[in-house]
Amino acid sequence: MKQILLLFVVTIAATMAQFEFTFPEYKRTPLGDTIDLASMKLLKEIYDKSSNKNVITSPLGVLTLLSLYGSGSEGKNREEIMRLLGSNDYKELSDSYSYLSQKFSAMNPRYLTLANKVLVSDKFTVNDEFSKTARSYRSEVSSIDFSEPKSAAEIINNWSSEKTKGMISKPVSESDIDPAAAIALLNVIFFQGHWHVPFNASETKRKDFHLDRSRVVKLPMMHLQQSLFYYEDKDMDVQMIELPYKETKFRMIVVVPNDIDGLPEVLKKASEKGLLENVFRMSPPGADLDLDMPKFEIRSKINLNNILPNVGVSSIFQNGSTGIVKESSVVVSEALQEAFVKVDEEGATAGAFTGLVAVPMSSLSEPPKPIPFKVDRPFMFVILNDDIVLFAGTYAH
Known part of the structure; x- marks a missing residue:
């Protein structure tokens, strides 16, 4: 059984500039409710396990990649993911996260970037259905040589740095890369917001x-x-x-x-x-x-291997999923996230x-x-x- 490197990367910055503003009407949806509850569960566990109680996370990055991973999973792996994500219908769940990925990736990159990426080992072939689902999540799919951890880490870090405008430039180190990895799932969310109500x-x-x-x-x-x-x-x-x-x-x-x-x-x-x-x-x-x-300014590096089991998702670290690469079932070996937030008066x-x-x-x-x-x-x-x-x-x- 080979391994999968599951990686989450995310950032946020709240800064400056001037835009036209129309006061919106907010809508509450069942999808928003399920993401809300899962997000609060994740935040509590991250806070409880963190020695530094200043923490920042992007639950949406975690949930999006779990949803994508679930498309190549079955049995207990998928069931646990669906339970955390609050759904009994996987197709409906996948469609929802595909929709969110498309919606947010289409926004103006001056203030929001959402990007997903699938890196497949050059020794493996991605499953056709999984590749199709990944592309519906607006995910790039490309090949990589994980047997060279230093080079693989550089590729991942360069991608993160580009997508986050240098704010998160080294989310992984050589030691984070498993040379036996079959595939890596990556997500970046970068938000650069501008206060509507100004601070002086x-x-x-x-x-x-x-x-x-x-x-x-x-x-x-x-x-x-x-x-x-x-x-x-x-x-x-x-x-x-x-x-x-x-x-x-x-x-x-x-x-x-x-x-x-x-x-x-x-x-x-x-x-x-x-x-x-x-x-x-x-x-x-x-x-x-x-x-x-x-x-305030907060930067968090989060080991999700220690967090996800406490919110009901442990099977993916133990049991193989057969629908991700063609040659082998895979398990999650690493799940991590780096996040950043800055809040000040700018603007x-x-x-x-x-x-x-x-x-x-x-x-x-x-x-x-x-x-x-x-x-x-x-x-x-x-x-x-x-x-x-x-x-x-x-x-x-």
Whole structure:
């Protein structure tokens, strides 16, 4: 039995520039719900297993490649993948991820790049049906010599660097490459978003951030007073705001626990019920929000071999799949992801925005006092396109 090298590569950057913006109507779909729940399960496990509680992941990259791998799998391998991805119908599942790959790969590369790639060992031949499915995922399929790990790593790293504009240039090392590998599945998602609601860099000040109940540090806090979508969930014990990007239907959701040490419990509840239910309950609170939020930059290298079994996908590491290459069944030997996020004020001076939501009020009345929203403790965040989770992360220090 030969092996398959299963590799995930992903990045995100939130930066600057100016685009026309039309306030969108977001739609909630069954596919979005299943991706949401799977994403929250993955995020919780990554957070729990990480010694550094600043983590970033692209669940969509993981789920897309699992869906693709499932097309060449059968039995328990496929069943576990389908269970995590929330489907009882594999054709419907595959069609959904094929649609998402086509949708996102067709977007303007100035702000979003999604690319899939299949690298087949020059000693093997890719299965015809698997190749057909891969191409429906807009995946390149090409040959590689895995028996030369250094050269193979360079090929993968160059591809990642090109697709992420140099942000993730060395996701794999020579030691990550199994010379016996039959095939590698690769995914890159690169997002360069531009705030629709600008932060003013001159208002960024060092303010208190609570690491826990007993420790406080000073961090650069961005400031914004604006009408933003907002929601409080008493069950999860959180406050949530939405920060839209200029790129249509992209938005960041920031989830702040009411309890300074409450992030682990919030992640647990999100992994059980997802986040979208609350996202679609958000609305203008009737007053501006007085927002303080830290600038942050996170880079995570994630060994998915240790994560996927905890969310119910273990068989692919043990049992062979026969529909991927013609000569042999294959098992997954390596599953990894590198992800990056940067959030700062860039774009604050690029096109002023005076109000996302207009709140009617009498000309004789006093405007309501702004509502404080302090992101001053460990929190979680997600970046969505419409109802699809592209990235999810936590920031703790």
